[in-house]
Amino acid sequence: MITPETNRNRRILVIDDNPAIHEDFRKILAGTVDSGEFEAISDELFGADTAKANSAGFDIESAYQGQEGLERVKRAVAAARPYALAFVDVRMPPGWDGVETTTKLWEVYPDLQVVICTAYSDYAWEDIIAKVGQSDRLLILKKPFDNVEVLQLANALTEKWRLLQYAKLKIDGLEQAIAARTQQLRKSEERFRKLCGLSRVGILETDPAGRCSYTNPCWNEISGQSGEDNASLGWSQAIHPDDRAATLAAWKAAAEAGQEWSKEIRLLTPAGNVRWGQMVTSPMFSATGELLGCLGTVEDITARKNLGGDGTAIEPEMRLAQNPERTDQSAAVAEPGDQQQPQALEA
Numbered sequence: 001m002i003t004p005e006t007n008r009n010r011r012i013l014v015i016d017d018n019p020a021i022h023e024d025f026r027k028i029l030a031g032t033v034d035s036g037e038f039e040a041i042s043d044e045l046f047g048a049d050t051a052k053a054n055s056a057g058f059d060i061e062s063a064y065q066g067q068e069g070l071e072r073v074k075r076a077v078a079a080a081r082p083y084a085l086a087f088v089d090v091r092m093p094p095g096w097d098g099v100e101t102t103t104k105l106w107e108v109y110p111d112l113q114v115v116i117c118t119a120y121s122d123y124a125w126e127d128i129i130a131k132v133g134q135s136d137r138l139l140i141l142k143k144p145f146d147n148v149e150v151l152q153l154a155n156a157l158t159e160k161w162r163l164l165q166y167a168k169l170k171i172d173g174l175e176q177a178i179a180a181r182t183q184q185l186r187k188s189e190e191r192f193r194k195l196c197g198l199s200r201v202g203i204l205e206t207d208p209a210g211r212c213s214y215t216n217p218c219w220n221e222i223s224g225q226s227g228e229d230n231a232s233l234g235w236s237q238a239i240h241p242d243d244r245a246a247t248l249a250a251w252k253a254a255a256e257a258g259q260e261w262s263k264e265i266r267l268l269t270p271a272g273n274v275r276w277g278q279m280v281t282s283p284m285f286s287a288t289g290e291l292l293g294c295l296g297t298v299e300d301i302t303a304r305k306n307l308g309g310d311g312t313a314i315e316p317e318m319r320l321a322q323n324p325e326r327t328d329q330s331a332a333v334a335e336p337g338d339q340q341q342p343q344a345l346e347a
Contacts, residue, residue, distance in 0.1 A: 008162055009084040011059045011076070012154060015069035015101060016089035016117070022062045025087060028150050029058040058154060065092055066101030070108065077109050084161035085154060087141070090118035099131045102138070111164060112137065113157040119143035202277065202298035204235055208255070208291045210248060222277060222300050224269030240266040240274070247279075255283040255294050264301065276305040 014025045061083075063069035069086065076082050086105060090098035098116045105112055114137055116128065125140060132138060139153065196203045202219030206212050215223075215230040223230060223238035230238075239247050243266050254261035260282045267275040277298040284292045 009082070009165075010057055010158055011061070011081065011083045011085075012158070013061050013063060013069060013072060013076075013083045013086040015063045015066060015086060015092070015098075017064050017092040018089070019064070021089065021117075022060075025150070026060050028147050029154050030060045058158075066096030066098070066104065069101060070104050073105050073108050073112065082109055083112060084158040085113045085115070087115045087117055087150075090116050099128055103132055106132075106137075110137075111161065113161050115139045115141050115153055115157070117141045117143055117145065202300070204230070204296045204298070205293060206235075206296070207293040210236065210252065210294075213293075219298060222275065222298060223267065224271060224273070238267050238269070240268045242266075251279075251281045251294070251296075255281065255291065258283055258285070258291075264305075265298075275300060275302045277301060 012025075012029060014022050016022060061072060063072050066088075069088070073083060073086075086102075088098040088101055088105075092098065092101070096104065098118070102114050102116065105114065116138065118140065119142070128138075128140070139157070141149070141153065196214075196216040199216060199218055202222045203214075203216040204212055204219050205214040211232045212230055212235040215227055215235060219235070220227055220230060223235065225234065225238060228234075236244060236248060247263070247265055250263065251261045260280065262278070262280045265277050265279045267277055269275065278301050279296060279298045281294045281296040283294050286292055
């Protein structure tokens with residue numbers, strides 16, 4: 001589990017051509033400072049115990065030119081032990097200056113927090129920004145610097161680095177969860193599509209206004225329309241014109257009331273054939289109770305309605321199913337050489 005304590009990092013790189021500067025940073029950040037004035041100020045700002053804890057414990061490493069600093073950063077990143085912060089002198093003849101060094105360091109490790117140390121007023125902030133661009137990873141420290149200021153920068157920027165890593169881990173975890181959930185949804189959708197494709201019952205899905213976003217092959221067959229024709233409000237054209245308005249009004253009212261709705265509906269295909277369907281609709285709601293649309297099924301009951309006596313011709317198998325005695329009667333009146341007909345009817 002990721003926690004706010006994840007990835008604490010007290011590793012600091014000092015890049016300066018003056019060895020005395022390195023010693024100053026070590027006194028301030030890697031050990032207890034002997035200056036009574038400094039300790040008094042620290043005690044006042046942070047409290048006695050906190051000031052002593054904060055004035056020690058940083059892991060300080062040194063580089064005396066920009067190129068050397070870049071190599072150290074590369075090795076640290078390769079070892080998965082990156083620096084959290086670098087103090088970089090602005091002028092380090094004869095090599096790169098601090099601004100060029102900073103741009104090189106960020107090419108290798110963009111998360112590095114950088115403090116550029118300068119004693120020269122001719123290198124203005126605008127000049128630095130023109131070279132490195134606007135960045136929240138960059139601060140300027142004027143020489144001669146105050147010990148407490150250095151300590152505050154070190155504590156604040158290493159903590160900032162830690163929070164950045166924590167945020168990135170949280171985002172990575174969230175992205176992984178979203179990716180996993182998306183994959184699950186895609187699998188569920190694929191199963192839904194396959195099941196609907198195999199179903200011998202018509203299936204359609206609409207939004208609250210009745211615009212259709214999906215019809216399965218069986219509904220396309222029942223309606224006599226293609227999937228494109230059934231899109232949006234096209235599916236409703238399959239309902240018989242005499243019944244269409246009342247049918248749509250009834251199922252919409254049921255959906256808005258959060259109720260399922262079922263009714264036998266009369267259909268009219270583009271070829272002019274009248275068919276019957278048993279339609280069942282069920283509303284779909286979001287977690288907050290918002291109506292998302294309806295899922296409907298339509299079973300083709302044309303044969304069943306015809307058996308009810310509307311005068312439409314039916315298949316011989318259906319007549320036999322309705323009058324099982326007819327098989328015996330047919331056998332009784334058959335001619336002597338005609339023995340295959342009863343067997344065919346029984347089959």
